[in-house]
Amino acid sequence: MAEKPVLLIVDDDKNTRDGLQRALQRNYEVHAAESAEAALSLLGKVPEIDVILSDLRMPGTDGLSLLRRVQAQHPRTLCILLTAYGSVESAVEAMKQGAYDFLTKPINLDHLDMLISRAVKSRDLEQRVESLEIQLNERYGLEHITGESEAMTQLFDIVRQAAPTQASVLIQGPSGTGKELVAKAIHRLSTRSKGPFVAVHCAALSASLLESELFGHEKGAFTGAENQRKGRFEMADGGTLFLDEISEIDPSIQVKLLRVLEERNFERVGGQQPINVDIRVIAATNRDLREYVAQGKFREDLFFRLNVVDIPLPPLxxxxxxxxxxxxxxxxxxxxxxxxxxxxxxxxxxxxxxxxxxxxxxxxxxxxxxxxxxxxxxxxxxxxxxxxxxxxxxxxxxxxGRSVSLTGGSLADTEERKIRAVLEKNKGNKTKAARELGISRRTLHRKLREYSLRDAEKQEGAINHETI
Ligand SMILES: Nc1ncnc2c1ncn2[C@@H]1O[C@H](COP(=O)(O)OP(=O)(O)OP(=O)(O)O)[C@@H](O)[C@H]1O
Ligand SMILES: [Mg+2]
Structure with a gap:
């Protein structure tokens, strides 16, 4: 650890304060206060205090009230309360109110040291989890899927509606269109966001490997199964299971999958014991799964189970x-x-x-x-x-070195063709066409003026040619 954790000792008894300070200053930066009031004013000046060790019974504001104020004003600071032997009930009350722990006097210094280092560690972990959660939400929340086209606006609406439900989702779209990104966004926006997001790439594994990957196996279930192993279904308990490239799974596994989706339980490979799981399934494919059903490659009943909410992702x-x-x-x-x-x-x-x-x-x-x-x-x-x-x-x-001019050459032709097509599609409505093209109405007008000028020039050229 780079810096020493910071402690604040609060006790009206000078001997206790000094004794604790001496014992703890080797490993910690220690501050002391003789009352809850003094402690609160010190917290205003030294906000980075990690742990407060406070006596429970003090004249003026007592330890419990201090605990409440600290929790309200400095939620990151943990409190350990010190009580006289015999007042365990109030210590229990303190725990209920959110104290990290309590110790009875006389204090065992080894015990105290251990308690403080555990408190500091758990606080660090809490902070790390918090910052990772923020990072994850930033990376996978809906606001980080870029797009303003009509297709993407519709997609955001469906995702927002579907995410908080428990419905199975099938995401279909060509490779690289953002299927996994959308699956993660649904998880992040769901009630399961604190649970795990577990992805399985179904096409990467042979049928038997995929089976034990999904359902796990018992020790000795097959050659090489030296230990019992949990499958992805168990790992995803309480969260979301993302089955990528679902079209590629073997018919034998399709049957098993259907059963889990219907009954929410299964057995590990080589096991007898049914295992219950609470999961939501999101599947993805870059094939036309309906076509697979028509060709008999994919079970129709499984298709309907997966396809409760259908999210199509259009090509770019x-x-x-x-x-x-x-x-x-x-x-x-x-x-x-x-x-x-x-x-x-x-x-x-x-x-x-x-x-x-x-x-x-x-x-x-x-x-x-x-x-x-x-x-x-x-x-x-x-x-x-x-x-x-x-x-x-x-x-x-x-x-x-040659710069491209937008009013000459084939690139401009491509652009012109596209603009004219969009304009036609929108029946000449320039506001709608400009929005669809992602340009302003002014730019659209300017471009159209350029095109008509060019047309005029071309005609001029033709006429001149004829007259020569
Ligand atoms: N709308 C978007 N905004 C920002 N980034 C995107 C968007 N769509 C896709 N991406 C990025 O493009 C890459 C491919 O996306 P992703 O892996 O989700 O595609 P996929 O549909 O699952 O592809 P495949 O079928 O090949 O597995 C990723 O890096 C992803 O972050
Ligand atoms: Mg993918």
Whole structure:
């Protein structure tokens, strides 16, 4: 431990104060106060006190009242109360009110030392758990799934509605669309968020391995089963079990899975004893599971059990307007992570990335931005930083040094085609079209003006040609 834990001794008896202070100052930074009032005023000045050792019976404010005030004003500070022999009842009362522990006088110093170090450790653990929980919520809460497209707005609504229920959820979408991220968000937003989130990647294991992975096994259940082992169902008790790539599980395991979902109990491999679990199942697949059912590869009854809430995740190219948002987010993330001073991206580079199809979806975009940030030499990402395969796929100019003009070349054509298509889809409504495209109405107007100018120029050219 870097610094000594800080203690505060509160006792009206000077001998006790001095005695404790002498005994404890080797391992702790020790403060002392002769009354609860003095202790509270000291806490105002030294807020980082870890543990208070307070006498229970003191003139003026007693130890119990001090405990209540400390809990209200300094919830991180733990209290250990010291009582005279025979007043155990009030000590029990103190425990009920949230004291960490109590000791009867005369005090056994070894016992006290052990109690304090245990208190400090448990407080540190509490703080670590708290900060990890905050980090997890930040990483996996809904607000950290980026997207403002219509598809994603709908998705957020379904997730918010479904998360607090106990319903099974089936997330379907192509690879890299964020299925695992959504599964974690549902867990975080559910009543089970304090319980475990356990993921099983079903495609990675053979049928028999998957069976013992899911259900566990008893000692000697099969060759190599030297010890009893808990399965993922047991590990997820009280929390959420995430079954990824569910389409790939063997029919024999599909039957077992159906039984657990229906009866909420199962036996370990090689075991007789039924084990009850309280879990919520979220499954994910990048296949069309209905099609698997039609082909007889997936049990229909299991499909219906899993598919109580159906969450489709669209491919990235169908999320109009989300690419620039994701770029901004990933750019910031990787610039910070790599200590790079990359502050933005040119509109031309954004346009190239927007025109690309993203077969690997958000994962591919995320990896691309990471690569671009890491290799970038300037303080802004430009078309030159876009990996060649993406530039080529979009027909963007590949000549180094040449800047892309949005009013000339095929990139502009791609953009124009897209804008015109969205406009048509929205029956000419520019406000709706601009929203769907993720640009302002002003920008849309400007672009349309540019296109009509270009059309006019083209026509002019044609007429001139004819007259020559
Ligand atoms: N909307 C989003 N906002 C921010 N990051 C996202 C979003 N969607 C996906 N990601 C990120 O993209 C990567 C891929 O997401 P994830 O692993 O959830 O995809 P998946 O659908 O489970 O893919 P696969 O089918 O290949 O397992 C992760 O790094 C994830 O954090
Ligand atoms: Mg996944």
């Amino acid at each position: 190219r169908e999320r109009d307007g989300d690419v620039p948002l994701l770029i901004t987010r990933f750019l910031k993330e990787f610039a910070e992570k790599n200590g790079k001073n990359v502050e933005g991206i040119t509109p031309e580079a954004v346009a190239v990335l927007q025109a690309y199809e993203w077969p690997g979806n958000v994962r591919e975009l995320r990896n691309t931005i990471e690569k671009m940030v890491v290799l970038c030499r300037g303080d802004k990402l430009t078309v030159r930083d876009v990996p060649p395969n993406i530039r080529e796929a979009c027909d963007a100019p590949t000549l180094p």
